[in-house]
Amino acid sequence: MIEIGNTTKVFGSGETAFTALRDVNATIQGNEFFTLLGPSGCGKTTLLRLIAGFEPPTMGSIKLGGRDISRLPPNQRPVNTVFQNYALFPHMSVAQNIAFGLEMLGKPKSEIQSTTDEMLRLVQMEELKDRRTSEISGGQQQRVALARALAPHPEVLLLDEPLSALDLKLRKEMQIELKRLQNETGITFVFVTHDQEEALTMSDRIAVMNAGEILQVGSPREIYERPSQRFVANFIGESNFLDADLKGGTVTLADGSTFSVDVPEGVADGHVNVLVRPEHTSARAGEPGEGEIAATIDTIVYSGEATTVHLRLASGEPLKSRMGNTPQGSTDLPGEGGNVAVTIAPGAITVLRD
Template sequence: MTNAVDIRKVTKVFGTFTALHGVSLSIRDNEFFTLLGPSGCGKTTLLRLMAGFEEVSGGEILLFGQNIASLEPNLRPVNTVFQQYALFPHMSVIDNVAFGLKMKGWTLPKRRARAGEMLEMVHLSDFADRLPTQLSGGQQQRVALARALAPQPKVLLLDEPLSALDLKLRQAMRMELKQLQQGTGITFIFVTHDQEEALTMSNRIAVMSAGRVQQIGTPREIYETPVNRFVADFIGETNLLEVEVAAIAGDQAEVILPGGQRVTCSSATTEKGRHHLSVRPERVTLGTVGSGMQAVVEQVVYLGTDLQVLVRLDGGTAMQVRIQNAARTEVPSPGTRVGLTLEEGAARLLAD
């Protein structure tokens, strides 16, 4: 499969601060690829290097096999959608969409036709003559998308474009963005700190921390088989249990849980000793005293679709259990002693 972007050992230094430490990754053509991580992890810096807004300190960035390091931003076949939409307030919606085409020398009839097509694609044809200030935040975001897509870039860079929207609109726009990417066939590279956004939209995700890529994989791979504590803890909710490794064979391990029970799990490490086990709250089952790990229920929190049950193991470790309300399982009240068992294949031994 053709790669749209190849990042090869890219380093970025600002004065005495190193923002990126030899980052390498490949992004396929026609892929929705997400750079995910907390603030300050280097994801936006990497995006700005691709766009040409910053210069690399070391390494290479290739676009469809061509080294673009020496190309000015306006000469790169990429466009960027920013967190702040940067629409021209004095221009109509259709003129905003057509602006980039005018800069590229398109004739008036051609750019008006293309801008009209883009507005139809983002369902804003009826708003063509309005000013940006007459639109909602979600509509402005769609105008910014239409403007960025109008010149048919090979790659579209999106720097947290949904963060200014309210929750309901953000959820709706996730689906629209995914449909746009699939409909246009353009490679989307999306930057976010929101794990749910990354999981719902992406073909693949690169999880970043402190200027380094921690793991690259599909949403399912990232969620179900994290490689280390950072990825496991950053993606969704997880229980991290310190366990003793009894045996390791290939990518499987036998570990001793708190309380002495032995379970087999997938493993990201090949070393024995004490490591952390990741167990998602929805993969833990509440049972009777005497089965599994022994604990006391401390709190039950109603979350609408789920109940979050907070328990404390006899050894002092806190754990979370998620129970779907649709299951109508009887939940013990705080102070009740319970036993916790793990679903088969639920646990993942991490490389710390």
């Protein structure tokens, strides 16, 4: 659906020039929920604005359905955008807000009415269609903004952090709702967020960005379980990073423990950084046996569904271990300073490229 080719965006010129995007390449499929994920200032919103037509690329191309749209104005692109502040008309009703864009396009009244009714059903707002948008909740306003953007049946819907103003519980509900809308409409969604949970919950694929570049593109599971480099691993979820020596598909940790690993293409034998997710480890009281690692407890944190144990390995490296709680309680562990044996699940060690 969308092809982004060698795209660079520079703001300003001379000594004040700032490169927001640097030689970005990406392909977004039709009927895909594609998320641009990264910290503030990484270039994700700039890339969204280039797709929308609000900014032209300095170099490179943006194609939609095989057609180069890099220089087309926004109103000539089959694309709609949902902004962070929704930009609704407070003096208009819900139905009038949804119909507004269709009226501006000069659609027949019968089509406007039928499409508005269709969108109201889609976002489950039929009962509030005559209510002014200034009189409804933030979550309901977000649904109206979505319905208005979907009404012209765009080929692509761009969403610029539309859930950031909602409270936590409502944000989680709307994550599921957005994915449902994307499935029902079959429209390609391109979603911008800095929230890793949003990205993992909704996306078919995620592009992790930093400093104007796309570092890795993959499914949520690929991004989380097999990050390509340390930045991606650190940005997505909680991480343990350990020093190790790699030789022939085996890593040796600082305490001498050895583990078989998959070696990423381009990584040579020698000193490497490895990733271990906290939930892929467990700890028990006592001295380590075969395949276990010795550690001491720094802190134990209970968080309801899980207990996170902050450990210190013999090498001095910190390690977090997260274990699910049961109705009978969490694993019986000694207090701070106590000795434990740590187990790392098979296949849970990921060798990073940097």
